[in-house]
Every structure is written in C-alpha cells, then in structure tokens.
Amino acid sequence: MIEKLISFSLRNRVMVLLIAAALFGWGVYSVQTNKVDAIPDLSENQVIVFTEWMGRSPQLVEDQITYPLVTNLQGLPEVKYVRGTSMFGMSFIYIIFEDETDVYWARTRVLERLNSVGNMLPEDATPTLGPDGTGVGHILWYTLDAPGMDLGEQRAVQDWYVKFALQNVNGVSEVASFGGFQKQYQLTLDPNKLTYYKLSVPQVIQAVRANNNEAGGRKFELSDIGYIIKTTGYLESAEEIENIPVATNNTIPVRVKDVATVQMTGESRLGIFDVNGTGEAVGGIVVMRYGENAAEVIENVKVKMEEVAKGLPEGVKFSIVYDRSGLINESVDSVRNTLIEEMIVASVVVLLFLFHWRSALVIMIQLPLSVAIGFILLNAFGISSNIMSLTGIALSIGVIVDDAIVMVENAYRHLADAQKGKQWIEEE
Numbered sequence: 001m002i003e004k005l006i007s008f009s010l011r012n013r014v015m016v017l018l019i020a021a022a023l024f025g026w027g028v029y030s031v032q033t034n035k036v037d038a039i040p041d042l043s044e045n046q047v048i049v050f051t052e053w054m055g056r057s058p059q060l061v062e063d064q065i066t067y068p069l070v071t072n073l074q075g076l077p078e079v080k081y082v083r084g085t086s087m088f089g090m091s092f093i094y095i096i097f098e099d100e101t102d103v104y105w106a107r108t109r110v111l112e113r114l115n116s117v118g119n120m121l122p123e124d125a126t127p128t129l130g131p132d133g134t135g136v137g138h139i140l141w142y143t144l145d146a147p148g149m150d151l152g153e154q155r156a157v158q159d160w161y162v163k164f165a166l167q168n169v170n171g172v173s174e175v176a177s178f179g180g181f182q183k184q185y186q187l188t189l190d191p192n193k194l195t196y197y198k199l200s201v202p203q204v205i206q207a208v209r210a211n212n213n214e215a216g217g218r219k220f221e222l223s224d225i226g227y228i229i230k231t232t233g234y235l236e237s238a239e240e241i242e243n244i245p246v247a248t249n250n251t252i253p254v255r256v257k258d259v260a261t262v263q264m265t266g267e268s269r270l271g272i273f274d275v276n277g278t279g280e281a282v283g284g285i286v287v288m289r290y291g292e293n294a295a296e297v298i299e300n301v302k303v304k305m306e307e308v309a310k311g312l313p314e315g316v317k318f319s320i321v322y323d324r325s326g327l328i329n330e331s332v333d334s335v336r337n338t339l340i341e342e343m344i345v346a347s348v349v350v351l352l353f354l355f356h357w358r359s360a361l362v363i364m365i366q367l368p369l370s371v372a373i374g375f376i377l378l379n380a381f382g383i384s385s386n387i388m389s390l391t392g393i394a395l396s397i398g399v400i401v402d403d404a405i406v407m408v409e410n411a412y413r414h415l416a417d418a419q420k421g422k423q424w425i426e427e428e
Contacts (some may be wrong), residue, residue: 001156023369024368026372027374034378035384036384037386038332041391045097045099047097047107047110048130051127052089052125056088058086061090065120069114072116072120080098093127107129133174133289137289138287139297140322142320143318145318148315154179155183158283159177161312177282178285184351185263186265188263190260199254213233221383275319294324294384300323342397346401348361350363353405366400367404
C-alpha cells in the first residue's frame with residue numbers, strides 16, 4: 001500500500017504539490033479562525049438548575065426542593081449522573097450529560113422536565129436554569145470606580161444599566177453582579193402590635209402584595225374621543241407602603257405603619273467584595289457562552305464598555321480587575337514563538353547534517369505543512385489554540401523531523417547507490 005502511494009506520488013508530482021498547497025492554504029485559514037484561549041476547557045457537559053427559597057434552612061431546602069428535583073431529573077436521556085447541593089435559602093442541581101451531547105439539546109430536555117415537576121415544589125420556589133457557560137467561562141471581572149457615590153447607587157447603575165448593555169454582546173452568556181447593596185423596602189413588624197390588632201404576618205404580606213399592582217380598565221369613548229382607563233397601583237415610596245390598610249377595627253382602618261416600621265435599606269448580605277484593601281466595590285463578572293472564542297468575546301466586551309462608559313454618571317468609569325486576554329496573549333505568543341524557533345532550528349540542523357539543499361528543502365516544507373494540517377484538525381474537533389494544544393504541536397516537531405530525516409536519508413542513499421550502479425554499468 002505504501003509502495004503504491006509512493007509510486008503514485010512520484011508519477012504525479014504536480015498533483016501532490018497542488019494538494020500540499022491547498023492543505024497549507026486551508027491550514028493558514030484555520031490558524032486565523034481557530035478559537036483562542038489560555039487554558040483548555042476540560043469541564044463536564046452539565047446543566048445547572050438553581051432554585052432560591054430565601055429564609056429556609058438547608059435541611060428544609062434539601063427536603064422540599066433538592067430531593068424532589070434530583071429524583072425527577074434522573075430519568076433524562078444521555079444523563080450520566082445528577083448531583084444536588086443544598087444551602088441556606090438556595091438549591092443547586094448539577095445534571096451531568098454525556099460528553100457528545102449537545103449542550104442546548106440538554107438544556108431543552110431539562111427545561112421540559114422542570115415544567116412537569118413544578119407542582120411538587122413550594123409556591124414561592126421557582127427553579128431556573130443556570131447560564132450556558134462552563135467552569136472556565138469567567139473571562140473578565142470589572143468594578144465601577146465611582147468616587148462620591150454610595151454602594152446602593154452603584155449597584156443600581158450596575159444592575160439597571162451596565163449589566164443589560166454588556167449582556168447584548170455576542171458570545172456573552174451572563175453578567176453576574178457583585179458587591180454593594182440591592183435597594184429594597186423592608187417592613188419590621190412589631191409582634192405586640194400584631195397581637196393587639198389581632199393580625200398575622202401573612203395578612204400584612206397579602207395586603208402589601210394586593211396593593212402593589214396594576215389593574216386594567218377599558219376603553220371609554222366620549223365626544224368621539226377614546227380614553228383608555230387604567231389604575232396605577234405600583235408602590236413608589238415608603239409613605240405609600242405605610243398607608244396601606246391591612247384590616248378594619250371598629251370602622252377604623254389599621255394601616256401598615258400601625259404594626260410595622262417601613263424603611264429603605266439594602267438586602268441582607270452574606271459577604272462583601274473588597275478591592276486590594278481599599279474598600280468595598282461594585283462590579284460584574286462577564287461569563288462567556290459555551291464554545292465561544294474567548295479572545296474575540298473579551299475584545300467585543302471592551303468595545304462595548306467604551307460605548308457604555310459614555311452614559312455613566314459623571315466621574316464614574318470602569319476598572320478592570322481581571323482580564324484573561326493578557327494571559328491568553330502571553331501564553332499563545334510564548335508557545336507560538338517557541339514553535340517558530342523550533343521550526344527554524346530543525347531546518348538549519350537538517351541542512352547542516354545532510355548538506356544537501358534539496359533534501360533539506362523537503363523537510364523544511366514538511367514542517368509548516370504539518371503544523372497547518374494540525375490546525376485543520378483542531379478546528380475539525382473543536383479544540384481551541386491554548387497552552388496544551390500548541391505545546392503538543394511544538395513537541396511533535398521533533399518527531400516529524402526525526403521521521404523526515406530517516407526517510408529522506410534512506411531515499412538519498414538508495415538514489416546514490418542506484419546512480420553508482422548505473423555509472424559502473426556504463427563503464428563496463
């Protein structure tokens with residue numbers, strides 16, 4: 001088989017050169033389009049289901065949420081195993097699929113199953129899917145440098161302006177906010193007053209919910225003019241919450257302010273985010289979508305941040321805390337330079353030892369062609385250019401050179417012997 005292939009190549013040299021040129025061009029294109037990252041993504045093919053049930057103990061979350069979800073998600077096709085974790089007020093379910101399973105097909109099947117198990121969970125606990133990212137998807141961290149602005153205002157700018165803008169960048173799965181205070185109205189109930197007015201906590205909660213609502217009306221026509229009637233019921237201040245009636249006691253309404261204290265404050269926090277010991281900060285984590293080009297996504301996010309910065313309050317600007325593009329560029333450039341140096345050194349060594357420029361030219365052509373074909377295979381299998389893949393290509397150059405030297409030297413020796421034999425026959 002090999003002899004026939006060699007014979008065919010010798011008889012069709014032009015065709016072999018054209019195929020080699022086409023493969024080299026394809027390889028150059030693959031180098032330009034190959035995904036670039038610093039580290040390979042070796043995370044499992046998983047879908048995360050997150051359920052929030054604040055205020056409940058881990059044991060209650062385990063019994064009411066985690067256990068029912070784990071038992072009902074185990075029958076999905078192509079699932080290897082299901083893991084569950086319960087903590088204070090939160091439940092995490094990790095559904096691990098087979099490596100060949102498409103991640104978006106897996107998310108669809110999980111979502112279908114969640115629609116059928118929703119009735120088994122408490123009313124105020126709604127399971128949601130996690131972002132379509134991986135464990136190495138955190139590509140950029142940033143904070144808001146906002147001197148003179150309190151943490152609550154910074155968090156509001158992050159949640160209602162910056163986050164929505166950056167999530168529109170192609171390849172971004174999620175922008176997770178951190179730090180600061182999430183503003184909210186808090187009602188501090190007085191148990192003694194509740195007992196005095198013969199009220200319960202659910203009654204107060206129901207009264208507030210019922211009065212924080214929009215009610216639709218109808219279209220009313222008068223003098224050939226149509227008017228759309230509606231009632232605006234969204235609560236906009238602490239005073240409005242205080243004046244909500246909860247019940248009637250001897251024809252006198254009992255308002256929220258009679259049994260509770262209403263104040264604007266921040267949501268309870270389990271920790272803080274500090275930057276280099278200079279104090280608390282507010283910012284976000286950009287999570288890359290599964291299978292995207294990390295270097296390209298980071299560049300697009302930075303361009304979008306420059307656009308978003310124009311709409312920030314005066315004196316507020318972005319401060320990048322972690323940027324993987326620096327690690328990507330340094331890692332890839334280091335391995336790439338090593339790869340080029342190895343190709344040059346190997347070619348020079350071959351030229352010096354064989355001392356035959358045509359034989360050395362064969363090996364010099366083979367090295368870049370082999371590297372180009374390697375990038376074609378990287379794209380075919382969806383492998384990014386990272387430290388491990390480029391290092392593997394660099395290490396393979398030694399093997400390629402060894403094989404090429406043996407084959408070229410063997411061919412050169414046989415040709416030389418044949419030439420000597422021909423000369424001996426002619427002399428005879």
